[in-house]
Amino acid sequence: MDFTGKRVLITGGSRGIGKACAEAFAKRGAKVAINYVRNEDAARATLNGLPGKGHILAQADISDPSAIEGLITDTVTGLGGLDIVVNNAGVSQRHPINTVSYEEWQDSWDRILAVNLRAPANVIYWATQHFLKNGGGRIVNVSSRGAFRGEPEMPA
Numbered sequence: 341m342d343f344t345g346k347r348v349l350i351t352g353g354s355r356g357i358g359k360a361c362a363e364a365f366a367k368r369g370a371k372v373a374i375n376y377v378r379n380e381d382a383a384r385a386t387l388n389g390l391p392g393k394g395h396i397l398a399q400a401d402i403s404d405p406s407a408i409e410g411l412i413t414d415t416v417t418g419l420g421g422l423d424i425v426v427n428n429a430g431v432s433q434r435h436p437i438n439t440v441s442y443e444e445w446q447d448s449w450d451r452i453l454a455v456n457l458r459a460p461a462n463v464i465y466w467a468t469q470h471f472l473k474n475g476g477g478r479i480v481n482v483s484s485r486g487a488f489r490g491e492p493e494m495p496a
C-alpha cells in the first residue's frame with residue numbers, strides 16, 4: 341500500500357499498536373501525527389525513529405471532550421492537512437465484580453468509557469468536520485476481541 345503524501349493522525353501513537361501503525365504508515369510514505377497523553381519520552385523516541393520527514397507530536401488527553409477540536413486543528417496545521425485518522429488510544433484496568441469496591445467499579449467504567457468509547461466518537465466528530473470541507477478522509481477504529489466475547493475481569 342502506498343500512502344505517499346497522506347497525512348495521518350494516530351491517537352495513542354507513542355507506544356504499542358499505535359507505534360507500530362505510525363511506523364507502518366511512515367514506511368509507506370505518509371506524514372504522521374503521534375498523539376499521546378503523558379509519556380513524552382516514548383512519543384519523542386517513536387517520532388525520532390520514523391522514516392521520512394514532516395512527522396509531528398500532538399499531545400492531548402482525548403478523554404477530555406474539550407481537547408479534541410484543538411488536537412485536530414494542531415494536526416491539520418502541523419501536517420498541512422489530514423487524510424486519515426486511526427482511533428487507537430485505549431486503556432485497560434482490571435475491575436472484577438467479585439473483588440472491587442463500588443467506588444473502584446465506578447472509576448473503571450468512567451475511565452474506560454471516556455477513553456475507549458467517548459473519545460473515539462469525539463475524534464470522529466471533529467475529524468469529520470475537517471473531512472466534510474476538504475474532500476473526505478478515512479477513519480480506522482481499533483477495537484478488541486473483548487467486543488466480541490466479553491472480558492470477565494474487565495467488563496467495561
Ligand SMILES: NC(=O)c1ccc[n+]([C@@H]2O[C@H](COP(=O)([O-])OP(=O)(O)OC[C@H]3O[C@@H](n4cnc5c(N)ncnc54)[C@H](OP(=O)(O)O)[C@@H]3O)[C@@H](O)[C@H]2O)c1
Pocket residue numbers: 351352353354355356357358375376377378379380382383400401402403427428429430431455456482483484485486
Ligand atoms: N494490546 C492488546 O493486547 C490489545 C488487545 C485488544 C485491543 N487492544 C486495543 O488496541 C489499542 C492499543 O492498545 P495497546 O496495547 O497498543 O496500548 P498501550 O501500549 O497501552 O498504549 C496506549 C496508548 O494510548 C495512549 N493513551 C492512553 N490514554 C490516552 C488519553 N487519555 N489520551 C491520549 N492518549 C492516550 C498512550 O499514551 P501515553 O504513552 O502518553 O500514555 C499510549 O500511546 C487500544 O485501543 C486497545 O484497547 C489492545
